[in-house]
Amino acid sequence: MPAPRRLHLGAFMRPVSIHTGAWRYPGAWPDANFSFPRLRTLIQKLEAGKFDAFFMADHLALLNMPIEALRRSHTVTSFDPLTLLPALAAVTERIGLIATASTTYNDPYHVARKFASLDHISNGRAGWNVVTTANPDAALNFGHDEHMAHGERYKRAREFYDVVTGLWDSFADDAFIRDAESGIFWDPAKMHVLNHVGAELKVRGPLNVARPVQGWPLIVQAGASDAGRQLAAETAEMVFAAGGPIADARAFYADVKARAAAAGRNPDHIKILPGALVVVGDTVEAAKAKRAKLDSLVHYESAIGSLSIALGVDARAFDPDGPLPDIPETEHSKSGRERAIAIARRENLTVRQLAQRLGGYGGAAIVGTPQTIADEMQEWLETGACDGFNVMFPYVPGGLDEFVDQVVPELQRRGIFRTEYEGTTLREHLGLPRPENRFFATARAAE
Amino acid sequence: MPAPRRLHLGAFMRPVSIHTGAWRYPGAWPDANFSFPRLRTLIQKLEAGKFDAFFMADHLALLNMPIEALRRSHTVTSFDPLTLLPALAAVTERIGLIATASTTYNDPYHVARKFASLDHISNGRAGWNVVTTANPDAALNFGHDEHMAHGERYKRAREFYDVVTGLWDSFADDAFIRDAESGIFWDPAKMHVLNHVGAELKVRGPLNVARPVQGWPLIVQAGASDAGRQLAAETAEMVFAAGGPIADARAFYADVKARAAAAGRNPDHIKILPGALVVVGDTVEAAKAKRAKLDSLVHYESAIGSLSIALGVDARAFDPDGPLPDIPETEHSKSGRERAIAIARRENLTVRQLAQRLGGYGGAAIVGTPQTIADEMQEWLETGACDGFNVMFPYVPGGLDEFVDQVVPELQRRGIFRTEYEGTTLREHLGLPRPENRFFATARAAE
Secondary structure, three states: OOOOOOOEEEEEEOOOOOOOOHHHOOOOOOOHHHOHHHHHHHHHHHHHOOOOEEEEOOOOOOOOOOHHHHOOOOOOOOOOHHHHHHHHHOOOOOOEEEEEEEOOOOOHHHHHHHHHHHHHHOOOOEEEEEEOOOOOHHHHHOOOOOOOOHHHHHHHHHHHHHHHHHHHOOEOOOOEEEEOOOOEEEOHHHEOOOOEEOOOOEEOOOOOOOOOOOOOOEEEEOOOOHHHHHHHHHHOOEEEEOOOOHHHHHHHHHHHHHHHHHOOOOHHHOEEEEEEEEEEOOOHHHHHHHHHHHHHOOOHHHHHHHHHHHHOOOHHHOOOOOEOOOOOOOOOOHHHHHHHHHHHHHHOOEHHHHHHHHHHOOOOEEEEOHHHHHHHHHHHHHOOOOOEEEEEOOOOOHHHHHHHHHHHHHHHHOOOOOOOOOOOOHHHHHOOOOOOOOOOOOHHHHO | OOOOOOOEEEEEEOOOOOOOOHHHOOOOOOOHHHOHHHHHHHHHHHHHOOOOEEEEOOOOOOOOOOHHHHOOOHHHOOOOHHHHHHHHHOOOOOOEEEEEEEOOOOOHHHHHHHHHHHHHHOOOOEEEEEEOOOOOHHHHHOOOOOOOOHHHHHHHHHHHHHHHHHHHOOEOOOOEEEEOOOOEEEOHHHEOOOOEEOOOOEEOOOOOOOOOOOOOOEEEEOOOOHHHHHHHHHHOOEEEEOOOOHHHHHHHHHHHHHHHHHOOOOHHHOEEEEEEEEEEOOOHHHHHHHHHHHHHOOOHHHHHHHHHHHHOOOHHHOOOOOEOOOOOOOOOOHHHHHHHHHHHHHHOOEHHHHHHHHHHOOOOEEEEOHHHHHHHHHHHHHOOOOOEEEEEOOOOOHHHHHHHHHHHHHHHHOOOOOOOOOOOOHHHHHOOOOOOOOOOOOHHHHO
């Protein structure tokens, strides 16, 4: 009998909790985003829980939300991921370290060099979440008047990926001899000068860092659009998927794996991990009450703005404590309106509760006991909906501790999550191969 | 009686030793540049020695030397400083962390954000060595066909400094309230949008990081040209000076302090630390023998190239083991030729020894016993030639350990170096004020 499939777990930190009410939750650390000692405690707990990776989002500008909501949000500021993760590498041994870096507002030489450095410093635990940056305000911080168009961003991203991976291959794995006797430190025959000249980028190379421990740091992507899925299918090794109803997740999973196969890749070498806010309780009712408490901490005056945007109508006129009235069709986004109405009807929410749900975190969530959460994760794993999850915690440290102390052991009991790290690199955690150097065949090619 | 003036000591790591023969020295770690465990050991020893700062150079391309010399050099590759220093921050408590970052091949938003993040993560120990990048090959790695001209680089550097420091001032020190009761995380009235539009740069802001612990990370510069000195006088708080004969150092010191005063600054708030390779021996002769041993490890075929460049003639024709013949004047650099000839005559070096001296490290050096080294440092400190030194080690760990174990105690005995850190931030180590926020007066203004 083959070993059962196992979940892979990333901890998605944006910067710490994605829920905008998280910092107000009783017992939460309101300063966790900006406290290295707090972040060290969190990642060490995740490593004790054998997580595959600590995954850090990024923003290159203040979030573009109304100031009334923004001033209530702990997500207003965050550390640069490529500055935080090396520090976290130094206080951990095994957990992977995935940093988001934009292909639109960076030079590929810097990106290649920083991730190569992080991979060496962490002994093979670096991952790069390749994003094209959605927030148009970022353009204004980088000398531009307008954000680059979606199609052009993806075109640049694809070329950027080629350049960065080409730079990582600048040196053969055995280029550095360090023979004190002969005085030869490295062999120039084992260096490749990239000389890239493309539509968007011009980079000579070589990189001035030895080839990364993992060959290449792990490539991660989260694009959901057609262009995003295609880029992921061609290049990604981990996909941060949107979650949502399991039927949609299965369709997404099948689509991306099929695209990867069509691109000539082994579909097992692209791991799909939907994001999910996980709220743990002793009973399902207790977990739901926690979620309701968390949503209630989102201030109504910012939440009602989020609801109005989702519905395409001014929701301030509604009775906050009554049910959601019928909403007429408008020219606004149909999917956002339908989704909001569906949540309100399904969970029987008042206008206030719905507004606070959407203003806090309106995405996929798993709310229940360790057993029901494990049931749900197992169903997703075993019915072709995912290869694991990027878990989001409702608040820290409590919400994270509950996941590690209660849900992880339940997953381990079922044999669908590791009880110990078997390898040392992030690629090894995920069961992914070390890429060949495109310019130099080595003994590894025979493995 | 006032307390005696005290030395400030930086450890200049490029990446580990500046001497190209260092990796071949008996007992040296040839892999130290690319080993985080080695680098952790080195910085922890420097912290035990109460150094003000670990100071890391940077290169955005391979060094532009002939491949015959380059393949013998351990300086061919190095970690990105802004990736290494956060990791070193996590394994130290007090020592300052100075990273080099180019104003020519970076966006100011990234630079501001990374140093602000490092300053928070290290609890106020970050410093930025502002460089314009001298190696023209860097241009080719960043989409350019030619290196930016010297004058334009300095013009951009000055504006870049204004933008970065302006971004660091985006938030008042007390902008973040985190009042869970009211739900207000921060006060928008205490945020400033920079809206910079200049000749070279256009950056809206605000930075999405809270104001750094030090207000601004320490500003460091090394420019020796007229433009470089002026930029330093206007902006720098630490200057990496070239060393050289003490009379030249005194003239440089007086010039930069006078320029700072002319720019309206307190000359005490710009600390001048020449670089010096320090070689420690039990006797002066033993120290000189160490230096000779180190120079002998530079391969002749690369060294003779350096000597030929310095002299402006093909030195391969000379008898390697004879004295340097008379060298005619040529159109080549006069200062380089005169300097090389002066060293050969003063120290009675053969052609081979001179070539290996220049090919290893031709800059300022202090070679002697702990007592003679302390004598020399004290003379420099007390006669207006410096405020301290950026020490370079001949090899690691031995050369570094000898400095910390033998020279530091001698400096402490004389009362010219700290026996314990008195503050927690790099600015406090150097006796420098925390900058005011240019946009927000705070209670600190009254200090």
